Amino acid sequence: MRTSKYLLSTLKETPLNAEAISHKLMLRAGMIYNISSGIYSWLPTGLRVLRKIENIIRKEMEKIGAIELFLPVVQPVDLWRKSGRLELYGSELFRFVDRNNRNFILGPTHEEVISNLIRDLVISYKQLPLNLFQIQTKFRDEVRPRYGVMRSREFIMKDAYSFHIDHESLQKTYNIMYDTYKKIFSRIGLKFYVVKADTGSIGGSISHEFQVIVKNGENSIVFSTESDFVEKIEFTEAVLPSLSYKKPAKKMSIIDTINIKTINDLVKQFNFPIDKIVKTLIVHANENSSNHLIALLIRGDHKLNKIKAEKHPLVTSPLQFATKKEIKDIINADPGFLGPVNISIPIIADRSVIVMNDFISGSNIKGKHYIGINWLRDLPLPEEYDLRDVVDGDMSPDGKGILKIKRGIEIGHIFQLGTKYSEIINVSVQDKKGRNQIITMGCYGIGITRIIAAAIEQNHDDRGIIWSDVIAPFQVAILPIDIYRSYRVRKVAEDLYIKLNRSGIDVILDDRNERVGVMFSDMELIGVPYLIIIGEHNLNKNKVEYRERCSNDKKLIEVDNIIFFLKEKLAHCFV
Amino acid sequence: MRTSKYLLSTLKETPLNAEAISHKLMLRAGMIYNISSGIYSWLPTGLRVLRKIENIIRKEMEKIGAIELFLPVVQPVDLWRKSGRLELYGSELFRFVDRNNRNFILGPTHEEVISNLIRDLVISYKQLPLNLFQIQTKFRDEVRPRYGVMRSREFIMKDAYSFHIDHESLQKTYNIMYDTYKKIFSRIGLKFYVVKADTGSIGGSISHEFQVIVKNGENSIVFSTESDFVEKIEFTEAVLPSLSYKKPAKKMSIIDTINIKTINDLVKQFNFPIDKIVKTLIVHANENSSNHLIALLIRGDHKLNKIKAEKHPLVTSPLQFATKKEIKDIINADPGFLGPVNISIPIIADRSVIVMNDFISGSNIKGKHYIGINWLRDLPLPEEYDLRDVVDGDMSPDGKGILKIKRGIEIGHIFQLGTKYSEIINVSVQDKKGRNQIITMGCYGIGITRIIAAAIEQNHDDRGIIWSDVIAPFQVAILPIDIYRSYRVRKVAEDLYIKLNRSGIDVILDDRNERVGVMFSDMELIGVPYLIIIGEHNLNKNKVEYRERCSNDKKLIEVDNIIFFLKEKLAHCFV
Structure with a gap:
């Protein structure tokens, strides 16, 4: 990509009305553009990150045999009335009527829709287990949309649904999904925690959340100072130091x-x-x-x-x-x-x-x-x-250390639904003996847009975003000094640009003819991991300057070695 | 992909309520599943075709420097009131209010949203021209949703918007888009026609439609029997054979x-x-x-x-x-x-x-x-x-041959919008001399979901769909006879499956242990272009049977030659 033909749209000023650092940086880096409360356009730089995350998720899902489909946004209200979730979700559902006065909602999740589909399309135990997923825009009329894409009203999720003949099969897929989620979030470069979770409005029995610790997180995650104990505050037992009753000292x-x-x-x-x-x-x-x-x-x-x-x-x-x-x-x-x-x-x-x-x-x-x-x-x-939330300084329930509470944000959530939806919607198959058997279900969500905010919350500095190589909008930025005055600078920059592109590296060439300071601050703001600065001075020594966004390392590299050097750096992205 | 782990969901019976052949075949091939009038789930087989078309479009758009972004589905009504299109679209817009009684619509198109964004993010002529596109789900509350995805209420479009300092620049991009659209539809394997079009509710001056001739098309496209004359009936001049008045023969x-x-x-x-x-x-x-x-x-x-x-x-x-x-x-x-x-x-x-x-x-x-x-x-x-529609048998306006009217469906539409939206929304940039200059716009749509129906209308037989190699859900199907009884059959099938996968060929292995007739009719129905049938009988001669969906050709091929043979057949897909 060339900046001259790209919609870079970085902002110098920190936008008003943005509290969270990730929200501020996403606006400043030209990743998103706000159109209404909690509703954003994804600008090219934001979309590049989004698509990279989607592709990591898609590949990992396909590796475990999950099959992609695409369910509709618009869902008949009747389905939600039947499952009892119309009331449960209440005013969080965007609702509307069509020209024939039929009632619809904009899907925040798809348990009803997919159960309905499976009821009609799957007839035999031979077709099970099935693990279906989609990557799709979802809608939720939040009471308080805030922190940019961390809590927005239109957002992108990966949601998967698995179908099984029995609980054992569900447990097997659940375990695989659990491991795959860990793999996905690790590949993206997030530090995260897996915690037992409440099944809430989705339902079912067992459920786990994948939480990332961020300043403006909406969940309280409890850690121990001396063990790897981690739990959501909702579940953490409040342990008393001793149960000895103190004697009365005063009269009532x-x-x-x-x-x-x-x-x-x-x-x-x-x-x-x-x-x-x-x-x-x-x-x-x-x-x-x-x-x-x-x-x-x-x-x-x-x-x-x-x-x-x-x-x-x-x-x-x-x-x-x-x-x-x-x-x-x-x-x-x-x-x-x-x-x-x-x-x-x-x-x-x-x-x-x-x-x-x-x-x-x-x-x-x-x-x-x-x-x-x-x-x-x-x-x-x-x-x-035990009726209360634990507080900082409480003893850890595992007996090791004391508790410390941090703010977390949920980026993934997996559920063992059991037969909650399949019973209501009557989703059954013929078992080996030809008898009707209600299907057992699991469901598995990843908040894709939210991951981006979480990654920024975890990795930034006062100059901007610091992306991991695999999700950076561009992996390498070429910054030529005086590109239109020096033929030599232009030649080296263009050569490098073409060769890096051919190597499959995501490269942006800043050909706007801006001062080096402007180029620097833009590329550091949008978080390009590796910068190559090309100027007459270093070219005299047949060298270019290399800078690393995350470590701040800089050094001079021979012109002929850059491609090899960068390919080595980025080798892990091409696994 | 293995059928045993896939959601094939083909139907033997032709579904009721489906008129168009493409609609019937998409339901029977397990490509889509209907949830409400004009609203469909995309099942795995359908989604595979959809994604292939999306990727062809995306690549061609990127080749000409168009940049992808992703605009929101939910749009504030105010924007549409301002542009005057709230009334124009009327009840075709799905409208709703949020929990704070603010009015929104589900976007059928994004001229207002993107103009608004460009007004805020683009300030200088140096940033122009810009060509932005997205691939996204759109909504339109059709009076008569019908023919499956040919006229549905939730559908996927590629929409692009270009921004220019003057008309000359717009004309240049318009010409490039015109050529790119022809390239895209040709690559997909469609027979199509480009016709001058009305600008309708989108607005602007010049506009062209890309039409595919199908049985249930909604447009009348006029052809000449003896020239390459082609026009929409709305524009075709009705030429009279002679203007001589006939004499009165009767009394009034x-x-x-x-x-x-x-x-x-x-x-x-x-x-x-x-x-x-x-x-x-x-x-x-x-x-x-x-x-x-x-x-x-x-x-x-x-x-x-x-x-x-x-x-x-x-x-x-x-x-x-x-x-x-x-x-x-x-x-x-x-x-x-x-x-x-x-x-x-x-x-x-x-x-x-x-x-x-x-x-x-x-x-x-x-x-x-x-x-x-x-x-x-x-x-x-x-x-x-000239007040009337031409009819079959009228003289061609170009003087060559007579007219023949066919039914067409619009799969692409490009518009020179000029300053229609940029004036209303005040989208301007500074020109070279620092003066404010209203931006000139173009917009360009492709009905992605509709293309699928059009491709099927053009290419099918009584056994099912006939896909072009580049958009087929699977390029090769391996049909092993008695896979679980013959070790040799299984071994050859599995080997072939692994090797084809490694070659980047989309292959489906039918490992359901079904009769060969069942496998055949499923794979022919979903339109896999190349079938390899593996059975003991031919393996005795070290051969497998090869069948071509489109030509019905069949022949025996040496086991060792299959990979090379299929790679040759599919070479054009890997350009």
């Missing part, structure tokens, strides 16, 4: 707290330590309980972990908080001053609450709090349960 | 025709020859006329050509027919019995009407027709104009 008394609205108010106005305060949350009980409501207790500085709470045998799932009216009507308490003393419903207390002494909480009476509360003395010891 | 009289509603009724009930009847159509005049309405006369067996009528200096464009009420109120005539005699508005008669004698038409009085009408004698000779 009631105080006036009429203007208190939050725990922070309590801390500020009364100077109470936040870890001496107990938060009381009232949630719905499920049909296993004889009560309608249940009280959950969490220490003031802790956060309720919904997934843990939902696992309690008496709590509804998904978790449902009691309304103010329910609290008043059913337990006759003031919703702003809740507490475990004299409450008429079952209490489940977080492990760290059980070991508290002389603690503070609401009194269930408007404008009053209890202080100096102690278990056993002032009220019975409640049921103990 | 009025007859009772109370139950007559159509020209056909007139022909049936009175046995009048249809070419003796004159149709009278009342349309709106434009501001150049002192009258509000104008009467157009066409021979009973002819069809009004709207584009020709719109070119008349006194007729509104787009053509607008008078309502029944307007006809009654303004010219005091009965809308069911219109005719040129005693009409109070200007008359424009088609050339073939001017030479009629003793003709029949309405009397403007309910239930009455005139017969035996003659020009000059019964009413003045009206203005003569």
Whole structure:
């Protein structure tokens, strides 16, 4: 490519309205162009990176025998109503009607569509297992589109769906996909972590996420300082250092707290330590309980972990908080001053609450709090349960080191769906004995556009993006100084350009006749890994200057050696 | 690929609801799967063909320096309101609102989006000319989706947009695109015609269409029997054999025709020859006329050509027919019995009407027709104009041979847009002297999914599809007889499979253990160009059977010669 015939469109200024560094750099490097909230055009430089990632994924998928197809963007609402996901996705679905008033959605995922197709096209166990994938534009009407392509409303995914006669076959493919995902992300050059995950709106049982640690990540990923423990915060057990109850030191008394609205108010106005305060949350009980409501207790500085709470045998799932009216009507308490003393419903207390002494909480009476509360003395010891998110400094559940929480972004997610969709849509095949057998399914996603943002978050400096060789938009940039004044410079540059192109190396020749500083800052901004600077001065010694983007190394290389040198550098891309 | 691990999904029965042969064969060959009216999944076999066509197009576009980008599917309605195309496209646009009640459309084309982008990213004449393209899914809410992917609501297009400092530069790129389109369609193996076209809802001045002749085509393409004359019927001049007026033979009289509603009724009930009847159509005049309405006369067996009528200096464009009420109120005539005699508005008669004698038409009085009408004698000779579509047997406008009309389908369309969009969206650059200069644009489309249907319409037989080597889903099929009973058959088949794969040939090995008849009919249906049948009988002679799909040739080939033989056959695919 020649810059003179290319749409480079780099920006000097950092664009407003971009928070994440990857978003800023993608805009500045001319990779994307915003048209509406969360909707982007992929400019040539961005698309080059996108296509390289797509091709790595495609090749790895084909290696394991997955077969590519292409499902429609537009999906009939009926399919989603049938699977029960119309409500589940709710306003995240872009919905519309056609000229005949038929209802459609823009696909955020394709479980329904592909299950339907397989039901009609696959009839015998002999056709299984099947692993089908597509690379396609998906749509999701995000509440808060942000961080550029990290959370956008129109994005590109690789989604795969596997079909099996039984769970054993699914497990086999699941394991292969698990390994293939690791291979793909490694090839792309990402540092990532695999964590157990919630199956959420996709459904099924077992599921794993592939997470990349980035500054603006939306997930909390928990690490241990002294082992390779890694988990999503949703699943990490909060382990207590010891379960010894501290002795009461204070008497329980009631105080006036009429203007208190939050725990922070309590801390500020009364100077109470936040870890001496107990938060009381009232949630719905499920049909296993004889009560309608249940009280959950969490220490003031802790956060309720919904997934843990939902696992309690008496709590509804998904978790449902009691309304103010329910609290008043059913337990006759003031919703702003809740507490475990004299409450008429079952209490489940977080492990760290059980070991508290002389603690503070609401009194269930408007404008009053209890202080100096102690278990056993002032009220019975409640049921103990792990209810909270872990925090920095908690002990690691594997007993090694303490926990450190980082922000992560999901770039891949694999699911064992089981028969969730195949039962609803009646996807069955004839087994060996001619009997109908419901198919077992898996599904596997990679957020392709998001990978690009993640890669930039992980690899950049103050001059711009640092790409790995395999996904860089161009692998080599040729920067000739005074190309239109020096015949010799032009000749060497053009020769090199032609030869590198012939070698299958992605090369960009900057023939804009710009100052070397401008060429430099553009090529460093868009993250070209290897730069060759050609000038009269070095050509006198029959040399050109070589610079490496990631290491900042520079050296002079003989003109005749450049091709060989670069081919060696890039050899790993041609495996 | 091995059939045992592939989603072949061929159908024996011809599906209902499919009219066009290409639609039937695509369903039967397991290329597409219908999910809703005009919306299809691309199954693996279909996608393989699609991707091959995409790659041919991509390579040819890159050869001429066009740069790929990827614009969003979702476009803000505001852009379309601004360009005036919101109304023009009307209910062909899929429209929807997001969760914040902002209005969007699903893009059927991207002139607005790309003009907007270029306005912001291109600032200097030095960055021009630019030729940008994308390959993308497009959406159009067709009134009548039909013939499978020939007229679907979700389809794939290559659209390119070029940007220029002046018309000369546009003309240069336009000519290059014109030639490149011819090259692309030739490489794909299509027989096509280039015709001058209407610019329609895209706009601009000059435009050409690339048409393929197919049975269910939606356009009428006019050919001459004795020259290479080819035109869309909209533009073809209707030439008269002679302009000599025939003498009156009958007297004009009025007859009772109370139950007559159509020209056909007139022909049936009175046995009048249809070419003796004159149709009278009342349309709106434009501001150049002192009258509000104008009467157009066409021979009973002819069809009004709207584009020709719109070119008349006194007729509104787009053509607008008078309502029944307007006809009654303004010219005091009965809308069911219109005719040129005693009409109070200007008359424009088609050339073939001017030479009629003793003709029949309405009397403007309910239930009455005139017969035996003659020009000059019964009413003045009206203005003569070319108003009709040509018909089979008309003289060719180039004076050579007679005309023959065939049905065509548009697979490509190129436009000189000029400044239509750049003026509205204010897309300008600084010219050499630092002055602002509005950009000149071109745009260029190829209907990729439609090409597949067109290729099948042109090349098939009663056994299925006949692909050209370059777009066939597989180039070679290996059909081993009794693969699991004969070690020798299996060994030769597997060897051949591995070697062909290594040679870069797209090969499918049918390892399903099916009867040879089943394998044959599947591979012939999906149109694999070259079949190799491996059986014990021929292996005794160290030979395999070779069959050619397009010619039906068959012969025995030495096992050791197959690879060389097939490489020779397919050499043209690797240019």
